[in-house]
Amino acid sequence: MSTERLLRIAVPNKGALAEPAAAMLRAAGYRQRTDAKDLTLIDADHGVEFYYLRPRDIAVYIGRGHLDVGITGRDMLLDSGAEAIEMMALGFGGSRFRFAAPGGSQLTVADVAGKRVATSYPGLLEAYLDERGISAEMVKLDGAVESAIRLGVADVVADVVDTGTTLKRAGLELFGDAICTSEAVLIRRADAELPPGVAGLETRLTSVLVAQNYLMMDYNVEQENLAETIALAPGVEGPTVSTLAKDGWSAVRVLVPREGAHLLMDRLYDAGARGILLTELAACRL
């Protein structure tokens, strides 16, 4: 390891992002804590130190320059107002931040004016309402916001929605467009100079995303059909074409997007490809 200082990375300690964030870091080759009570963990081989913090607080630590980078939700980053920016989306912890009211209310966003709105994300909500010139009374709650209307503390809520199960259980219905479409993101301080180690982290995380979103495809094809099959599946940098031990045939290896891979197999077969194989990627560095 070099003598450069450790890169300080904030990771959610609890909640919806904690487990998938640790799993993604493990898939990227980093050590992760095995005891959920550990507050920090040093991975000296990779020159990084992990700090396990509440997802809501992570943007604050990053924005104030006490940690280098962190994983949190886009909605929490925007809500915090911290001087931190998104570096990359991480493909998990997807949710939408939405308005909801009792079933049958049929409200529009304009109807929120003058009402009591319960939320755990006052910064995000205020910015949205201000932009539209809507004035409402904010009722700030810590969680379980869906119960606020039944208990009489609010008229509408603005909250995180994933499957919609919690809203449905509370007898609420969505209205208006999504205030924010969120997922887990890697963030950094807006104007800070980051240690060189951060480039390695970005490369490793990108590689995990590629390994999740791409498959390796192998097929054999006769020379006269090669150009057509390559056009159908051009790969990232271009396919590897090798000679097959069969006269006039080539073996092709190419990365293909996971989405639509089976449809692509059908098209390649129609174009003359044979022995088409799809293989999961365990890891990669592009």
Ligand SMILES: Nc1ncnc2c1ncn2[C@@H]1O[C@H](COP(=O)(O)OP(=O)(O)OP(=O)(O)O)[C@@H](O)[C@H]1O
């Ligand atoms: N059910 C869910 N599915 C997907 N993402 C979610 C879900 N609930 C929350 N999130 C997202 O995860 C991030 C962190 O939310 P989380 O609920 O874990 O934090 P919290 O509300 O502060 O903590 P807790 O709920 O443990 O008190 C947010 O970006 C949020 O949008």
Ligand SMILES: O=P(O)(O)OC[C@H]1O[C@H](OP(=O)(O)OP(=O)(O)O)[C@H](O)[C@@H]1O
């Ligand atoms: O649409 P769903 O799939 O039902 O998920 C959305 C719910 O999940 C989160 O709750 P969480 O468990 O984090 O509790 P909290 O409200 O106390 O934060 C969020 O605040 C919603 O209540």
Ligand SMILES: [Mg+2]
């Ligand atoms: Mg929550």
